[in-house]
Amino acid sequence: MKTPVKPALEESGDAMTRRRVLSWLSGFGLFGSLIITALSNLIFIKPRATYGQPNRFSIGKPEDFPPGARVSLDTRRVCIVRDGDKVAAISTTCTHLGCIISVSETGFSCPCHGSRYDQDGNVTGGPAPRALPWFQVSLAPNGEIEVDKDTEIEAGNYLRV
Ligand code: FES
Numbered sequence: 001m002k003t004p005v006k007p008a009l010e011e012s013g014d015a016m017t018r019r020r021v022l023s024w025l026s027g028f029g030l031f032g033s034l035i036i037t038a039l040s041n042l043i044f045i046k047p048r049a050t051y052g053q054p055n056r057f058s059i060g061k062p063e064d065f066p067p068g069a070r071v072s073l074d075t076r077r078v079c080i081v082r083d084g085d086k087v088a089a090i091s092t093t094c095t096h097l098g099c100i101i102s103v104s105e106t107g108f109s110c111p112c113h114g115s116r117y118d119q120d121g122n123v124t125g126g127p128a129p130r131a132l133p134w135f136q137v138s139l140a141p142n143g144e145i146e147v148d149k150d151t152e153i154e155a156g157n158y159l160r161v
Helices: 008-045
Strands: 056-060 069-074 078-083 086-089 102-104 108-109 124-125 134-139 143-152
Touching: 078 143, 086 102, 086 143
Parallel strands: none
Antiparallel strands: 056 143, 069 078, 078 086, 086 134, 102 108, 134 143
16 A cells, blocks of 8 residues: 655645745744843943942031031041131142142141141152142032032132032
């Protein structure tokens, strides 16, 4: 007894359909994996975390700094100076090699190599090559003082509060 044989054209048509489906599925899978790889690489290249502190920050209300106050905020590396009704922010990063300087009776002093600065941050001794920078200070809408360490201003420019 002979089994009926399908015509060659029909067999070929089934095979093509199966081949097309498998080819489409593998192509879709490959394309999808390429997209996912590209997206994950983009996410990896652009970090979501920032590791430094922001250079613009609030330091509190003007009344937190009584007249005559010279408050060093070591974590921010800035000294807030209140002179009467005026406020300023002076860098506390030594211009020699970057140590954190401290407030002294005569101005500022660096514990690393002995640089000394006057009350306005001008160099009075030691290896420091230049004066301490002053930073832009402004009043935020909520009444707090904001320091912008990205904007250096001329020494002696205070903000009236
Ligand atoms: S880092 Fe301040 S004097 Fe050298």
